[in-house]
Amino acid sequence: MVCSEWPEIRLDEYEGVWVAAFADESGQGIEEASLQLIGAARQLADKLETYVGVALIGRGVRDLAREPIFYGADRVFVVDDDRLATYYPAVWGRVLHDLASRHRPEVFLIPATLRGREMAPYIANSFRTGITADLTAMDVNERGEVVLIRPPFGGFMLAHIVTRNRRPVMGSVRPNVFPTPERDESRTGEVVEESIDVPEPRGIRLLEREPILKKEEIPIEKADVIVAGGRGIGSKEGFKLLRRLADLLGGVVAGSRKAVDAGWIEPDKQVGQTGKAVKPNLYIAVAISGAAQHVFGIREAKRVVAINVDPDAPIFEHSDYGIVGDYREVVPALIELLEEIKGRRKEG
Amino acid sequence: MLRIVVGIKWVPNTTSVNIDPKTGTLIREGIPSVVNPHDLEAVEMALRLRDEYGGRVTAITMSPPSARAGLEHVLGMGVDDAVLVSDRAFAGADTLATSYVLAKVIERLGYDLIVFGQETIDSSTAHVGAQVASWLDIPYVYYVTHARLEGGRLIVRRSLENVRETYELELPALISVAMHTLHPRRVRLSHKLRAKLESPIETWTNRELGLEPDCIGLKGSPTALSKIEMIPKVPRKNEIFRGDPREAAKWLVDKLIEEGLLEV
Ligand SMILES: Cc1cc2nc3c(=O)[nH]c(=O)nc-3n(C[C@H](O)[C@H](O)[C@H](O)COP(=O)(O)OP(=O)(O)OC[C@H]3O[C@@H](n4cnc5c(N)ncnc54)[C@H](O)[C@@H]3O)c2cc1C
Ligand SMILES: Cc1cc2nc3c(=O)[nH]c(=O)nc-3n(C[C@H](O)[C@H](O)[C@H](O)COP(=O)(O)OP(=O)(O)OC[C@H]3O[C@@H](n4cnc5c(N)ncnc54)[C@H](O)[C@@H]3O)c2cc1C
Numbered sequence: 001m002v003c004s005e006w007p008e009i010r011l012d013e014y015e016g017v018w019v020a021a022f023a024d025e026s027g028q029g030i031e032e033a034s035l036q037l038i039g040a041a042r043q044l045a046d047k048l049e050t051y052v053g054v055a056l057i058g059r060g061v062r063d064l065a066r067e068p069i070f071y072g073a074d075r076v077f078v079v080d081d082d083r084l085a086t087y088y089p090a091v092w093g094r095v096l097h098d099l100a101s102r103h104r105p106e107v108f109l110i111p112a113t114l115r116g117r118e119m120a121p122y123i124a125n126s127f128r129t130g131i132t133a134d135l136t137a138m139d140v141n142e143r144g145e146v147v148l149i150r151p152p153f154g155g156f157m158l159a160h161i162v163t164r165n166r167r168p169v170m171g172s173v174r175p176n177v178f179p180t181p182e183r184d185e186s187r188t189g190e191v192v193e194e195s196i197d198v199p200e201p202r203g204i205r206l207l208e209r210e211p212i213l214k215k216e217e218i219p220i221e222k223a224d225v226i227v228a229g230g231r232g233i234g235s236k237e238g239f240k241l242l243r244r245l246a247d248l249l250g251g252v253v254a255g256s257r258k259a260v261d262a263g264w265i266e267p268d269k270q271v272g273q274t275g276k277a278v279k280p281n282l283y284i285a286v287a288i289s290g291a292a293q294h295v296f297g298i299r300e301a302k303r304v305v306a307i308n309v310d311p312d313a314p315i316f317e318h319s320d321y322g323i324v325g326d327y328r329e330v331v332p333a334l335i336e337l338l339e340e341i342k343g344r345r346k347e348g
Numbered sequence: 349m350l351r352i353v354v355g356i357k358w359v360p361n362t363t364s365v366n367i368d369p370k371t372g373t374l375i376r377e378g379i380p381s382v383v384n385p386h387d388l389e390a391v392e393m394a395l396r397l398r399d400e401y402g403g404r405v406t407a408i409t410m411s412p413p414s415a416r417a418g419l420e421h422v423l424g425m426g427v428d429d430a431v432l433v434s435d436r437a438f439a440g441a442d443t444l445a446t447s448y449v450l451a452k453v454i455e456r457l458g459y460d461l462i463v464f465g466q467e468t469i470d471s472s473t474a475h476v477g478a479q480v481a482s483w484l485d486i487p488y489v490y491y492v493t494h495a496r497l498e499g500g501r502l503i504v505r506r507s508l509e510n511v512r513e514t515y516e517l518e519l520p521a522l523i524s525v526a527m528h529t530l531h532p533r534r535v536r537l538s539h540k541l542r543a544k545l546e547s548p549i550e551t552w553t554n555r556e557l558g559l560e561p562d563c564i565g566l567k568g569s570p571t572a573l574s575k576i577e578m579i580p581k582v583p584r585k586n587e588i589f590r591g592d593p594r595e596a597a598k599w600l601v602d603k604l605i606e607e608g609l610l611e612v
Contacts, residue, residue, distance in 0.1 A: 003563035005448070025510055089478065090487060114508045118490040121443065121475035125482035130444055130570030133473035147574060160575040203487035203518035207503070210512050249610070260528065267528045268509075274472050282609050299582050303609060305600065311590070320585040321603055323596045333597035341601070341612060 002165065006128040014167040017045040018053040018105035020096055020116070020123075021068055023061050030056075030067045032180060033111035037173055039181035041109055042072035044138045044146070050106070051075060055099050057092065059085040062193070069189035071181045076191045077103065083198040087115065091201050093122035098196050100168065101127065107146055108168035113175060120172040129166035134174050151273050151296055176221045176277055218252055220269050225251025226280045226301075228271055230294075231258035232287025232308070232327065239264050241331050242286060248338040249282070256288045272297040286327050290315025307331065350403030350497075352394045353459045355450060355480075356387040356422060358415035359470040383418040386465035388532035390525045391422050393495060394463045395533065401497050404428045406457060410438055410449055419549050424535030429548035431457065437554045437565050445568035447479030452557055455484065461502065462522040466491060477524040488522040489515050493529045 002008075019041045021034035038054060045052045051074040056065060062080040069076060077099055084095065096119070100108055110120035112134055124131035132148040137158070139147045147160045148171045163169040220226055227246040229239055239253065246253045255265035257272060271278055273293040279300035286307045288294060295318045298304060306319035307330050316322040323330050361382040394405045407422045409415045410433040419430040433453050441449070454462060462481075467474035474490070481488035494505040502517040506526060517523070543549075554564065561567060589599045604610040 001562045003560060003568050005560075005563055089489065090481070093478075093482075114491060117474050118478060121447075121473075121478040122482050122488075124475075125444065125447070125479045128444070128570075130442055131473075131475060132571060133443075133471075133475060141574065145574075151579065158577050158579055159573055160577070161571050162574045163570050164572060166570040201487075203521060204489070205516045206513065207516050208512075208514040212507060212510055212512055214510070274467075274469075282604070296579070303604075303607065304584060311588075316588060317586065318582070318584055320587065321600055322586070322588040323600060324588060324590040325593055325596055329593035330596055333593040334600065337594075337597045337601050341610075345612065 003128075006166070009167055011165070011167060014104045014106040016051045016053045016103070016105040017041045017048065017107040018055060018100060018103075018109065018168070019068075019073070020108070020110045020119075021054045021056045022111070022115075023058050023064060027060060030064055030071075031111070031113070033113050033116070033173075033175040034068075035071050036175065036178045036180050037109050037111050038068055038071045038073055040138065040173065040178040041107075042181070044107065044140070045074075047140045048106070048146070053077060053103065053105055055079075055096055057081075057084055057095055057099070065191045066189075069187050069191075070183045070185050072187070074189045076189065077194050078191060079194050079196050079198075081196070081198050083200075086201075086206050088201040088204055088206070089115070089118045089122060090204070091199055093119040093126065094199055095196050097123050097126040099194060102194070105168050108170050110170070110172045111175065112172040116172060120170070124170045127166070127168065127170070129168060129170055130161075130163045131170040131172065132161045132163075133172055135161075135171045136173075136177050138171070174277070176279070220252055220254045220271065220278050221276050223252040223278070224280050225249045225282045225284075226254050226271070226278055227251055227284045227286065228254040228256065228288060229259050229265065229286050230256040230288030231262065232289075233259060233264060234287075236264050238327075241328075241335070244335055245284070245331055245338075248335060248342065251280070251282070254278070256291075256294050285315050285319065286331065288315055289313050290318055350398065350401055350461065351457075351459050352398060352403060352405045352461045352463060353454050353457055354387070354390050354394045354405060354407045354422070354427070355462070355464045355476070356391065356407055356409050356418060357384040357465075357468050357470075358382075358409055358411040358418045359384045359468055381414065381418070383421055384465055384468045384470075386467060386469070386525070386527040388422070388425075389527060389530040390463045390465045391425055391427060392530045392532040393492070393525050394461075395426050397461070397495060397497070398428075403460075406430060408433060408450065408453055408457070410434070410441075410446060410453070412439075413551075416549060420540075420543060421535060423543035423548065424540040425533055426536070426539050430550070432549055432551045433557075434551055435553040437561060440566035440569065441564065442569035442571045443473055443475035443479060444570055445564055445566075447476045447483060448563055448568060449557070449559065450476065451480045451483035452559060453552065454480065456557065460519045462486075462520070464522065464524040466524050466527040474524070477522060481522040484520070484522070486520050486522055487517050488524075489517065490524045491526040492523045493526045495523065
């Protein structure tokens with residue numbers, strides 16, 4: 001028997017791999033996380049021998065409707081509506097649900113931006129289906145089932161999750177887990193204009209929205225060089241030393257979860273499974289032990305350097321170059337040497 | 349009177365959690381647990397609202413019986429009463445089945461405001477809040493950093509990647525509190541003593557709730573674990589330098605220059 005709260009469905013009526021896509025802040029393009037997801041959906045759809053559908057909703061998004069096609073979509077379902085001028089989680093979630101339930105995709109993927117993470121479970125619940133959070137890979141198993149893969153707590157293990165009796169199979173994906181596909185204007189596809197009855201927001205009203213003025217700083221997921229500190233740094237002062245090193249290398253500062261918990265570095269600079277996945281050319285882990293959940297975030301780093309007092313710290317197994325030593329001695333020595341090199345460069 | 353319900357999860361406090369390969373569920377035996385740290389931030393926000401505007405804060409957890417210790421902890425912080433939702437029939441739930449039970453519990457309690465943590469530290473899905481709001485069909489907002497009442501409505505502030513937003517919510521509503529934004533208050537002896545004397549923890553099983561067996565636990569969970577595999581290790585050079593810090597710095601800089609990672 002199935003739960004009587006779940007509407008009856010026929011599994012064989014569901015086909016296609018769908019992605020929810022949103023405009024970026026400027027409104028002039030599609031946000032990066034959506035594009036990345038279209039690329040990932042393309043690969044899964046090829047395995048399933050089906051199409052990639054994109055649900056593009058918002059106000060004024062009609063003009064962007066061909067963009068997803070250039071990144072791998074076959075069909076773009078557009079809801080361009082003035083009533084979507086303001087974002088409300090339940091309203092947008094409802095519209096995405098209604099649009100998808102009209103076309104019954106087998107798979108429905110949502111970019112796990114902060115808004116996406118807020119909407120995705122609501123959409124899944126509206127279908128009374130399951131949803132896999134923060135998946136990092138997708139596959140089709142011997143039985144032809146879609147498998148969504150996510151790292152569980154261990155950090156060194158991956159959980160393969162299937163959704164057997166409900167559709168769509170839903171998942172959310174964090175930004176930068178998949179690469180942004182090449183834009184290819186020669187790709188062709190179909191744009192389908194849809195009209196959906198956009199509900200009025202109930203019990204919620206936006207009073208104010210203002211941009212956060214950020215220091216002109218490269219976000220860690222885009223940085224080429226990252227100097228990351230862990231609990232062994234011991235203080236906010238210690239992080240200033242890391243900042244000097246990062247500046248000399250043209251990089252940014254990040255941290256482990258324990259450094260974030262200690263308040264030495266901002267939460268949006270946490271590297272790891274529950275933070276961000278980064279892909280710099282050079283990652284320098286300072287006084288970080290190398291827990292599996294942390295290392296998970298640096299799999300795509302080209303070179304990893306570790307500085308740690310403990311010769312047995314697991315981080316050394318995950319690094320290319322390791323220095324055993326107290327960071328309070330090693331980092332100043334590095335800074336001195338780099339300043340010297342910089343000085344020479346200026347003279348020469 | 350403002351009736352606030354806070355959801356707290358009892359989570360294993362370690363990185364070495366194991367999963368039963370047969371059932372795909374957690375092996376909890378022998379692992380010390382704590383209240384999910386981000387849920388303590390939710391408790392803090394609920395208590396601040398109550399202290400400011402009056403009312404009552406009830407903590408709920410769906411968990412094995414050992415979570416009683418977690419409820420005692422938040423009672424020690426000043427929560428008024430608590431419900432331990434515990435039944436073998438609820439075990440093995442994914443987030444849909446978890447949210448279903450929690451929604452039914454909250455409905456039975458009666459509520460004006462539901463306060464959740466942003467996400468748990470064990471499976472970190474951040475699903476349950478939106479799902480509960482969906483079952484109850486009430487407005488919701490995630491990542492709240494500030495909340496106050498104004499004319500019976502809740503004004504909340506939150507920050508996304510690039511914008512700061514202020515929303516007005518009609519009650520009943522659900523909010524989840526942005527993690528790393530509030531310092532949870534300490535447990536106070538006087539609260540602990542009161543909790544001991546009054547024992548304000550109720551235990552509800554499915555006998556009280558009477559939910560269909562097909563909607564709860566493993567059966568009520570559309571997702572299933574089909575397999576667990578080890579993540580392959582990324583191959584690295586594993587070259588190590590021990591010795592004088594200046595020599596170490598020189599060694600590293602030479603390597604970086606060699607590889608073109610540093611310009612000279
Ligand atoms: C390895 C692994 C991976 C998993 N992945 C998924 C997945 O991708 N999708 C899925 O549906 N399920 C998944 N689960 C199951 C999931 O862990 C449970 O359903 C869990 O009960 C709720 O999910 P969460 O811990 O992520 O809560 P979140 O959604 O992160 O919790 C948000 C907030 O809800 C409240 N809350 C959550 N749980 C409770 C509770 N039991 N009692 C009271 N309040 C609570 C708290 O305030 C909490 O801060 C996974 C389990 C394992 C073992
Ligand atoms: C579900 C889950 C998700 C998680 N997600 C993340 C995540 O996204 N990111 C993350 O980072 N963690 C995450 N964690 C936490 C992770 O398990 C570790 O606890 C954390 O990464 C440890 O941080 P750390 O290395 O800074 O601290 P510690 O493990 O305490 O290590 C400190 C290190 O500093 C060294 N040290 C001390 N003093 C000095 C000195 N003077 N000079 C040089 N070295 C020194 C020590 O030898 C030690 O190796 C997660 C955990 C769980 C359960």
